[in-house]
Amino acid sequence: MSPSSVFSVSVRVSVLLLALLLSGSVCAELKVLVRLDDGQISAETLESDSERDIISVELRHTDGTLTTFLADFKRHVKILRVLVLGEPERGQTQYQGLCFISRLEHGEIIPSEAMVRLRQKNPHVVRTAEEKRGLERMSMNMAVNLTLSWHLSAHIRSMCRDAQDFIYTREQDVKYWLEKGVEGSIFKAFPQNGKNAALPRCSATADPWQPCSCSYTVRLEWYPCMLKYCRGHGPSPYKCGIKSCSKAYRFDFHTPRKQQCMWDEES
Numbered sequence: 609m610s611p612s613s614v615f616s617v618s619v620r621v622s623v624l625l626l627a628l629l630l631s632g633s634v635c636a637e638l639k640v641l642v643r644l645d646d647g648q649i650s651a652e653t654l655e656s657d658s659e660r661d662i663i664s665v666e667l668r669h670t671d672g673t674l675t676t677f678l679a680d681f682k683r684h685v686k687i688l689r690v691l692v693l694g695e696p697e698r699g700q701t702q703y704q705g706l707c708f709i710s711r712l713e714h715g716e717i718i719p720s721e722a723m724v725r726l727r728q729k730n731p732h733v734v735r736t737a738e739e740k741r742g743l744e745r746m747s748m749n750m751a752v753n754l755t756l757s758w759h760l761s762a763h764i765r766s767m768c769r770d771a772q773d774f775i776y777t778r779e780q781d782v783k784y785w786l787e788k789g790v791e792g793s794i795f796k797a798f799p800q801n802g803k804n805a806a807l808p809r810c811s812a813t814a815d816p817w818q819p820c821s822c823s824y825t826v827r828l829e830w831y832p833c834m835l836k837y838c839r840g841h842g843p844s845p846y847k848c849g850i851k852s853c854s855k856a857y858r859f860d861f862h863t864p865r866k867q868q869c870m871w872d873e874e875s
């Protein structure tokens with residue numbers, strides 16, 4: 609290894625450091641440049657608030673789609689919202705909002721109090737995640753009532769406002785939340801007529817007014833998924849950085865009309 613490549617490796621390792629600030633900072637914003645799957649570069653915004661115990665990650669994709677992820681640690685809830693740009697000349701709305709709510713597992717993302725301390729030395733570095741996590745398929749078979757959603761998480765109301773009738777969750781997560789004492793009336797099974805007959809896939813449906821089973825895949829390109837520990841002069845290891853991950857989710861869900869699932873036609 610040449611001295612210059614050793615240098616660049618050590619620079620890469622140290623560009624993100626957890627400054628162990630003892631000052632009482634509770635909110636922070638971090639903007640990082642990330643390389644998307646298609647090779648393009650986009651700016652990602654990571655916001656954290658250790659008092660409200662939340663982290664959000666927002667990224668705009670090349671096609672204009674805006675993806676926002678929010679982790680609500682207090683309520684064990686994660687919200688993934690996508691705003692897909694529509695094609696008004698094809699009778700679609702300006703954009704369509706989709707909101708996917710599921711259980712936040714322990715260790716999926718670093719704690720908010722570590723996130724507020726995260727600083728980057730070089731904001732011009734284009735980042736790619738160290739670990740590419742596999743695609744997780746989620747069958748979103750229940751609907752969430754926006755008006756009552758505060759029973760589950762106070763953040764759903766503002767995050768999912770533009771998704772209205774497209775706020776989905778999973779039966780298995782609902783069971784978990786019900787056991788935790790969350791009000792049951794906010795969830796409704798899909799489809800609402802009670803028949804659980806399998807709907808045709810939207811990609812195989814020609815009629816734009818037919819109900820069908822839609823899917824949407826979204827990738828979180830870069831997020832701090834684990835803390836790294838280093839050994840110093842002291843007796844115990846200390847937090848000295850983060851490991852970054854990317855992760856893709858594929859959501860399957862019912863739509864009342866194929867027209868609301870236009871991206872699913874070529875797959």
Ligand SMILES: *[C@@H]1O[C@H](CO)[C@@H](O)[C@H](O)[C@H]1NC(C)=O
Binds near residue numbers: 753755
């Ligand atoms: C959501 O809940 C409110 C209050 O109970 C109710 O008025 C409204 O009809 C519900 N919305 C849907 C779509 O079921």
